Amino acid sequence: MSTYHHRDLRAALLREAGKRLEKQGIAALSLREAARRAGVSHNAPYRHFPDRETLLAALAAEGFQVLGQQLEKTSGREMGEAYVRFALAHPQRFRLMFGGQIALDKYPELRAAAASAFDRLQAAFSGYGGEARTAAAAAWSLVHGLSHLILDGHFAQRDEDFVKRVLAVVRFAVGPQRSA
Amino acid sequence: MSTYHHRDLRAALLREAGKRLEKQGIAALSLREAARRAGVSHNAPYRHFPDRETLLAALAAEGFQVLGQQLEKTSGREMGEAYVRFALAHPQRFRLMFGGQIALDKYPELRAAAASAFDRLQAAFSGYGGEARTAAAAAWSLVHGLSHLILDGHFAQRDEDFVKRVLAVVRFAVGPQRSA
DNA sequence: CTGGTATGTTGACAGAGACAACATACCTTA
DNA sequence: TAAGGTATGTTGTCTCTGTCAACATACCAG
DSSP states (O other), X not given: OTTSSOSXXXXXXXXXXXXXXXXHOGGGOOHXXXXXXXXXXXXXXXXTOSSHHHHHHHHHHHHHHHHHHHHHHOOTTHHHHXXXXXXXXXXXXXXXXXXXXXXXXXXXXXXXXXXXXXXXXXXXXXXXXXXXXHHHHHHHHHHHHHHHHHHTTOSSOOSHHHXXXXXXXXXXXXXXXXXX | OTTSSOSOHHHHHHHHXXXXXXXXXXXXXOHHHHHHHTTOOTTGGGGXXXXXXXXXXXXXXXXXXXXXXXXXXXXXXXXXXXXXXXXXXXXXXXXXXXXXXXXXXXXXXXXXXXXXXXXXHHHTXXXXXXXHHHHHHHHHHHHHHHHHHHHXXXXXOOSHHHXXXXXXXXXXXXXXXXXX
């Protein structure tokens, strides 16, 4: 038949799996289902992904790329809001990226993608001198934790205004503590 | 036989699953494996848990209880360190509690347990007036995000000193912004 | 045109979740 | 104390999934 070769099965699988991901969650993702949706036999995916986890890693990598692009568009304090906005817009993708289900060490490009996104945050704190890394780490922690907790439903509110208020209440101090 | 009734299978299953959880991760948790370890047939767990997710929810509930106790022992700024310490000491448990794999709405006692833990944090910010809730939310976000990012290996350091430095760099401001 | 490689297919197996039917221990209560 | 109902386990079965192995077909280089 003419479509014995799918021509771009890898991309098709990622597309279908991506759709499934946001609709049904990570647990519902299966290679066989993706293959079915791509109109291909149950074992075809193995020609492109050695196992399920590698497919998940590829989906996560996509996520890091998008997140990086979103952050690139912003600067300063808006970056934090953009981070949270990404998480709220793609909850399952975000969980996949940061849920610890993927062994980061096995996929160096994943860690690199994450680090690249973090670098943008880091740059925003270049004025903080020796504690720049620490302040950046704190900022990342803040927006990251806020994203997670909102997604998990631990806060009553989850609108953009709430996010802004929470982020606005935080200051980053450099040097010896002097109390607020 | 004398042990047809296990007498406390539910507790035994939670114990075995708990061990398995920290050693192998959430994905490796299976009802059948827990049953095997408890020396019981593959379907016995269903007399105590309607499905796998409910077992996971029970494990998460245990985690929230322990976390709450740890936080109770501390006060003020040490609470944040205790939070992170808990996450680092029980990484898989922490992920289970906050990984979004469990539909919180289906297990009200879970949300209650989490809220109870949060209440302790909240109390530490009672002096912040009208913005107390917001400041507490920010503090929770900070320690929560820091825990996650360290667990995921996104920071080079993960020792107690690093945690202290990150937490120390943050101030919580109340009222109209006035910059730090 | 021919052989090698990339890509798919069919077939099979084991492990898991879940349901049903059956068995046995326990416990109330009449 | 005997009877019957309920709680707890067991066996059997089904479907789904990941994964391996063997085979088939398309494509490409020489």
